[in-house]
Amino acid sequence: MIDLGIYSLAEALGAELHRLKWRVTSAESCTGGGIAAAITSVAGSSAWFDGAVVSYADRIKRDFLGVDPRDLEEFGAVSEPVVRQMAVGVLNRLDANLAVAVSGIAGPDGGSDDKPVGTVWMAWAHGIGQEPLQADARCMHFQGCRAEIQAQTVAEALRGLLSIAESHR
Numbered sequence: 001m002i003d004l005g006i007y008s009l010a011e012a013l014g015a016e017l018h019r020l021k022w023r024v025t026s027a028e029s030c031t032g033g034g035i036a037a038a039i040t041s042v043a044g045s046s047a048w049f050d051g052a053v054v055s056y057a058d059r060i061k062r063d064f065l066g067v068d069p070r071d072l073e074e075f076g077a078v079s080e081p082v083v084r085q086m087a088v089g090v091l092n093r094l095d096a097n098l099a100v101a102v103s104g105i106a107g108p109d110g111g112s113d114d115k116p117v118g119t120v121w122m123a124w125a126h127g128i129g130q131e132p133l134q135a136d137a138r139c140m141h142f143q144g145c146r147a148e149i150q151a152q153t154v155a156e157a158l159r160g161l162l163s164i165a166e167s168h169r
Helices: 004-020 034-040 058-063 069-075 080-093 146-166
Strands: 024-028 049-054 098-104 119-128 131-141
Touching: 004 034, 004 146, 024 034, 024 080, 034 049, 034 146, 049 080, 058 069, 058 080, 069 080, 080 098, 080 119, 080 131, 098 146, 119 146, 131 146
Parallel strands: 024 049, 024 098
Antiparallel strands: 098 119, 119 131
């Protein structure tokens, strides 16, 4: 069952995308499809959502989304350059107008001193056709158990998408 706050964000996003006649997509790692699930929980989402890529493995990030393998090696999957490339890659691959990408450490294991559990990088890309106009990224540090970190990530990803859509009123 989806959180009502997340559902409200997805519903508001859908209304804005419908108004703009835009389509949205996501490239998700640590959320495992949670953003897509939130979006498709809204009736009528097929009018503004085509699909998503769950790119849990680096191989999918590299081979399907076009992430530079040198950036994966140098910075790791949970990094600004990787999520920027994921967002642009899914935007172009699925021919959408708006995309979000997330990669993080939801725990309970996998954290380090540099990237503790709860570290999540997000990027949003938007554009017309195949040329992204903008790709912004942000690092978040969430608290809680795995499910709470994933839910906070989904909510923040939707907030970012909604903010971009609303800025085009």
